Structure formats: structure tokens, C-alpha cells
Amino acid sequence: MISKEKQTNRFECDVLVIGGGMAGFYAAIRANQKGLKVTITDKGTVGRSGFTPWANTFSIFDESLGDDPQEWIKAVQSKGEYLVNLAYFNMQIEDSLARYKELLNWGIVDSRPEEWDKTSSISSRKYLLGHDRRILMPKILKEADITMVQRVMITELLKDDKQIIGAIGFHMESSEIMLFSAKAVILCTGAGGYKAPGYPIHCSTFDGDAMAYNAGASIAGKDFMDFHFTGDINPWDVFQMEEEIFVNRIYPTKGPELEGPSVSIDPIFKIHKNAPPLNEFLPKEPPPKNPEDYRNKGKSLMPKLPKGNIVMGAATGLGVHKSEGIWPVNNECYSGIPGLYAAGDALASMICGAAYPSTGMGLSGSAVQGYRAGEAAAVFASQCNNSTVSSDSVTSASERMFAPLKSSRGFNPRWVNQVLLNTMAPYYILLVMEKKRLESTLNQIEFLQQNLVTRMKAKDNHELRLVHEVCNMTLNAEMKLRACLMRTESRGNHYRQDFPARNDKEWLAWILISKGKDSKMSLKKEPVPQKWQGNINEPYEKRYTLRFPGELEYLENVGGK
Known part of the structure; x- marks a missing residue:
């Protein structure tokens, strides 16, 4: 049988985090801070997972800068067209500033002006290697004694009669069966999309949604689409990202404003009727050089536009950030399946509703929800006894996985x-x-x-x-x-x-x-x-x-x- 032919590598922990982007990073950190044994696994490498390396804005609520919670709520309800989950949106108001300050303290984001980059002969649009989140996030997790298991494709969640008790997958290089026993699992697997070959964000393939669905959870938000228009020259290269050697800097941004810009599908209509000239998509003025001014002035950071005539085709089927994924049955990122939680783009928290209301909500939402999910899963796990994954379950799951x-x-x-x-x-x-x-x-x-x-x-x-x-x-x-x-x-x-x-x-x-x-x-x-x-x-x-x-x-x- 396949399970006997393959070596099995076993991991036991209190909380298992699947996915190594911003949500997974924060989920692992918070569960660890609560004193639990945490393992984080990713099918790629932690810190380089999903959309996290490409994110360049982080929405912050800061009353000291004049932010008003009722104005934010009114704006997001309007722009999200009244499908916003205000319980989760209020988490953004309550937690986003604290999460941003932590990223500053860790060095993952930097508040100095862009001229600092220029002194090192590095393009102002590129991050210095010393502040690269792809390096710092794994380092921070390692220092916290959090086990990282990378290059593992998780294929199935494991259950007993009462709850989720772990997950199973295989190692990309060694072919080992990777068996994880856990008291609680947090899915931070991101979303997905249907992407042109070569599109750089290639690892987000709805894995968490599929595993949770098959385990009995509900999925939501599949009826709302984010989009990426592109050019007819190298259509996969949405923002000429092949020229980026380092990840973009993360800029602090405001939240939604009634009169401010939002991401609507209006460009789709224009392209559908008659492709407009490129300059219609260009920002009217460049963003300010100082990150703090960027946040205060509410500017939009638009990367380079694709080459050629504007067409559709880089990626479709993407969900609106934080509005697609596992449906939470309460305000604690809980799926309704005992032991199963989710955060970030894997959670249908609906903080944006039917349309993305402003820049920065994606990354900031992942940090806020990852922290909350880590805390909730830790509380659940601390009240559970260890469960043993039966050999029959491992055998049948392995057969399906390697078939x-x-x-x-x-x-x-x-x-x-x-x-x-x-x-x-x-x-x-x-x-x-x-x-x-x-x-x-x-x-x-x-x-x-x-x-x-x-x-x-x-x-x-x-x-x-x-x-x-x-x-x-x-x-x-x-x-x-x-x-x-x-x-x-x-x-x-x-x-x-x-x-x-x-x-x-x-x-x-x-x-x-x-x-x-x-x-x-x-x-x-x-x-x-x-x-x-x-x-x-x-x-x-x-x-x-x-x-x-x-x-x-x-x-x-x-x-x-």
C-alpha cells in the first residue's frame, strides 16, 4: 500500500497554521505568545507566500491623525454596498494601528523617506534586503521557537468524531508523508484566481477553501470578483513585476472615504466597449516620497502599467480581498467545525463587502485577523486533550493523495x-x-x-x-x-x-x-x-x-x- 511505501514524518503541536503569508505569520506569533506549541507549514516558503510579498500598502486607523470610526463605517458600508460584516470591520478599527507598530518594531516596514533607499543605490521602488519581509518573517518565527515546515503540499484536513485533529500532505522534495497532529488548525491559505501562465503570484489556488469545504465548513464570497487588467504584450506581467528584484515597500494608508477612490469594475466596462488609452489608468500625480505623507494625503501607489494596449486577461476569478473564503460563524474567525479557524484571504470576513473600498485593507486585514485567529485557536486548543490520528485515516488519506x-x-x-x-x-x-x-x-x-x-x-x-x-x-x-x-x-x-x-x-x-x-x-x-x-x-x-x-x-x- 502507498502509505507503507512512503516514509511518514510526524509533527505534534497544539496549533497548526497552514500558510506562511501575513495572516499565517500573525496567527503563529499570537498562538505562540499564548504559550502553546505552534507549527506553521507552507507549500512554498514562509514569508514568500501568496500575495504577501507583493503587498505595498497597510490601512491604519489612527484617531490621533483625525480618523473617525463612524466615518470609516459609513464609507465602507457605502463602498461595500451594504454587504460588509461590521463586526470584523470594527476589528480593523480596533487593531490595525497596533499591528502596524509591531511591523515597524520588527523592521518589516520602514517609516523613513524614499531618499534613504537612494543613498544605497537601490531603486526607490525596491526594498533593501535587510528590511525584506521574506527574510525577517521566518527569522522572527524561528526566534520565537515556532516550528516551520516548508515545501509541503497539504491535501486534506483530518477529523475524528468531534473535531479537526490535524492535516496530511507530502513533501515536495523528499516525497515523505507529512502528518500533522494538532488540537486546532488555522487556515491562512489565501484565495486564488485563474491566471495567465507566468503570472508571478502562482501559489494561491483556493487550497484552504477546498479543504474546509470537504471538511464540512461553509464557503462564501464566490460571487464577487476582483480583477486585473493587463496589456497585450506579456499579458501575465500585470505591473511589469518581472523587473522587481526586491519586494515593494509597505506604505501606511487611510481607510475608506466616502469621496475617495475605490476599486470598482468600471475599467471593465470601458475595456469591454472600447479599450481606452493607457493614460486614463495612470495616476494624476506621483505618490509622495515620505511614507507618512503617503498615509496622511491618502495617495494611491500605482506600479508601472503593463505594456501594450489595455486588455483583460492577467487574472480573473480573484475574490475581493477578505470577502471570499471560509465563512465565520462568530467573531473569532471560527469556521463552525470544532478546531478549525481561518484568517486573511482564506476567511470570508466581508470587511470589504461587495467591492474593495480602499488600498491597504488586504494586508492590514490579514495581520489583524491572523492575530485574532491565533488567539481564538489558542484558547480552544488549551481546553482540548490530545487526539490520535488513526492509522486507518492516515492510510486512506495517503492513498487518495498519492493515487x-x-x-x-x-x-x-x-x-x-x-x-x-x-x-x-x-x-x-x-x-x-x-x-x-x-x-x-x-x-x-x-x-x-x-x-x-x-x-x-x-x-x-x-x-x-x-x-x-x-x-x-x-x-x-x-x-x-x-x-x-x-x-x-x-x-x-x-x-x-x-x-x-x-x-x-x-x-x-x-x-x-x-x-x-x-x-x-x-x-x-x-x-x-x-x-x-x-x-x-x-x-x-x-x-x-x-x-x-x-x-x-x-x-x-x-x-x-
């Missing part, structure tokens, strides 16, 4: 992955949506699941990792398509050509996705609490200031406003 290596025939996962990307990446599937296109794409995804995904063959560990990633991405493709079909309205970054207006009567609600008893996907509405819905009696055009194409005409025809 593609044992197949005598099958499809190459690289080819299946490309078929999946070709199916999901076109902007007219998930960004400019319509019922017939969504149904047709769902039909294709179901065919892939039944006929290709189940028959992939891996020749080595790298292809085996891709097999599992393709499985996770295909499952999430089904989630996204079903959720987008279910939401028969347009709101925030969800645009339906056949329903181009908001429908507050039916859709002040989130969509939760879970695995039914028959193993089929089940979707249901979770209403937004009335106290978070804003003034529903406000005139439509005042309540919602951003217009979708055809919206007002549609409202006239259906008689609603």
Missing part, C-alpha cells in the same frame, strides 16, 4: 490546468456575466470534473502538487459559477448584464456554499443583519452612486427604484 502517481494512464495536469484557465479566464465569464454564458461554462466545468480532473496522472511530486491544485481550482470554479448564477442582480464587483441593478429586497444577503449529505453543492442565502443594511429608504440613486451599464433603463422597465 495520481500510481495511475498507469491519465491526463497531464498541465494540460488540464490550461483547459481550466481557458474556460474561466475570459473576462466575459466572471466579470461581464450573463445567464447563458454562466450556464454554458458551468456545463464545461462539470464535464472537466467528471472526465478530466478525476483522471489526471502525475509523473513526479511537482505534477502531483499541480493535480491537487487543479482539483481545488476546479471545485472553486463550480462554486463561483453557481454563486454568480444565484445572485440575480448587480452589486459592487458583481455585474450581470441580464440583471444590471441592485435588488435590496432580495439580495442584501451573502451566499453560503456547503457540501450536502449527498456530496452535492448546496447554496443558501445568509441575510445581512438589518442594523448593517444602512438606510434602505434612501433614494436608490443616492444610496448607490456608481452606475452599471444599462442600469437606469433596466430599473425603468421593471418599475423599481
